Amino acid sequence: MIYTFPPAPSAAVPIEGSEALFPVRRIWCVGRNYAEHALEMGGDPDREPPFFFGKPADAIVPTGGELPYPLATQDLHHEVELAVGLRSGGSGLSVEQAGAAVFGCAVALDMTRRDLQSEAKRLARPWDMGKAFDRSCPIGAFRPCPGAPPTKGAIRLTINGEVRQSGDLHALIWPIADTLAALSQLVELAAGDVILTGTPAGVGPVRRGDQLRAECDAAPALEVRYA
Template sequence: MRYIFDPPPQTSLPIEGSDARFPVRRIFCVGRNYADHAREMGSDPDREPPFFFTKPADAILESGARMSYPKLTRNLHHELELVIALGRGGENISASRASAHIFGYAIGLDMTRRDLQEEAKQTRRPWDSGKAFDQSAPCGALTPADRVARPGALAISLRINGDVRQSGSTTDLIWSIEEVIAHLSRSFTLAPGDLIYSGTPAGVGPVLRGDHLIAEGEGLTPLEITIAS
């Protein structure tokens, strides 16, 4: 096969305890999947069907990296999330069988240009400019699923410059991990390498140039990034 230019390198994530890496195919994100966050964003947290948006695979930023403050925004926000990595694909997956499709878990951040997202909401346009920009999906190393004792009751937290900004538990998800996979598989044929950012608890807010972020999940490898000054 001959290409007119070199294809981009495969985006991948490290796997805890392994020299192998996890190739990333697509990134799906669940909107408003914690009731407290839905309320703080002015929405009804009832169990309406979940909705999804996407980020490009090359928006991944690994732990230890410096994130460039993105273009066009004056209001960059953090959103702490548990990330689900799929090792098996499929469509119309039942919630009762969804866990068999999970390779592992990581802690991640859905970085958001909030001013651009709000502008898109007001004009009823897609959220891509607010969500799908370069380096908008920081993600820690993956921990295989068999090493995560209770993903459905997992404490997560985010500290910025040492201060706790977000904390929550996956027990508070409106739609469980398995239900999210089931719903997503009705709209898309899922594949190995897909990542799902499962939603953020309350406490989202701005980050500034020079801020140091540490995201943690119980039993997971922490994610650390610095916003470039």
């Protein structure tokens, strides 16, 4: 095959205990999937069905590290989330089929240019520039858990050693397998898809020079520093 110019390298994420890499196909995120976070963002955790938005695969920053502060924002926010990577897919999946499609788990950051997102909401415009910008998805290594997504486990984020977000996966409004099944009613899932499953309460600003550490019982830790 002849290309007009060399294609960009595919995004990939390390796998804990392996030299192999997990190739990233697409990134999907579910919004407001913890009750307390839904409330702090003005949602209704008792009635709201899951809703989704996307990030480009090249928003992935494997294993974090030092990052430049993003362009065009004065209000960058952190959102720590458990990410699941799929080993198979399909459309119209049952909850059982969706759970069986999981390859493993990683901890990730859904970084958000909150000022751009808020302005888009105010004007009833798409969120893309608030969510889908360059390096907006730092992610740690995947820990394999084939066919068995976790249903509980602590998740937290510290900034400069201070806890900012803390929760447990059992508090997800839509558990992981249910979330995947719901998403499969809208798009056909496939191996390599990465799904961020929601953030607990406590989202807030990140300043230049901040050191972020994301932890989850189900996955290796992730550290990011904004230069």
